[in-house]
Amino acid sequence: MTTGSLLGGIALAAVLLTGCSSGSSAPASQSQADACKELQTGMSEISSDLSSSLSTLASDPTAASAAIDKLSTAFSANLDKVTNAKVKKSATAADDSLKAFAADIKSYATDPASADATKLTASSTSLQTTFTDLGTVCK
Numbered sequence: 001m002t003t004g005s006l007l008g009g010i011a012l013a014a015v016l017l018t019g020c021s022s023g024s025s026a027p028a029s030q031s032q033a034d035a036c037k038e039l040q041t042g043m044s045e046i047s048s049d050l051s052s053s054l055s056t057l058a059s060d061p062t063a064a065s066a067a068i069d070k071l072s073t074a075f076s077a078n079l080d081k082v083t084n085a086k087v088k089k090s091a092t093a094a095d096d097s098l099k100a101f102a103a104d105i106k107s108y109a110t111d112p113a114s115a116d117a118t119k120l121t122a123s124s125t126s127l128q129t130t131f132t133d134l135g136t137v138c139k
Contacts, residue, residue, distance in 0.1 A: 035084035036138035039075070039091055046071050061109035065102070072102040090137040094130040101127045 030038075046067075053060070053067035072095075079095050082088045104123045108115040 030083040032084050032087055032137070035082045035087035035091075038081045039078045039087070039134075039138070041078050041081075042074055043071075043078075046074055057105075061105070061112055065106045065109035068098075068102045068105050072098045087134075087137055090130075090134045094127075094134045097123070097126040097130040 050067045050071055053063045057064040075098055076095055079088070079091050082091055101123045104116075104120050108120060
């Protein structure tokens with residue numbers, strides 16, 4: 001397992017979740033743009049903490065795991081506010097991948113020597129794919 005490939009997955013997720021202004025709570029008929037803005041609420045702040053923690057994944061996996069958990073929790077909370085079907089479908093896939101990646105990183109943080117490199121790489125790849133797809137939906 002390379003730390004670079006894992007960082008790439010999270011970095012991509014963080015980049016895709018920043019850069020737009022945050023939206024308000026979801027209206028009854030939510031536009032695609034409003035749904036995407038809803039997903040990005042608060043992600044800029046988390047992205048900064050995440051980047052800092054991920055740079056030390058090898059030396060402090062517990063901090064990196066905590067940062068990824070924080071991102072996952074915030075993204076899931078934002079997803080709950082999305083009602084646009086197209087965005088919801090893509091964001092749900094991204095959320096599932098992020099949760100799986102967070103669980104895999106938590107396992108790595110608990111016992112780095114026993115970490116399943118293949119599983120971590122697959123999880124990172126899935127994360128990259130689903131967030132790239134979400135980025136395409138949210139263009």
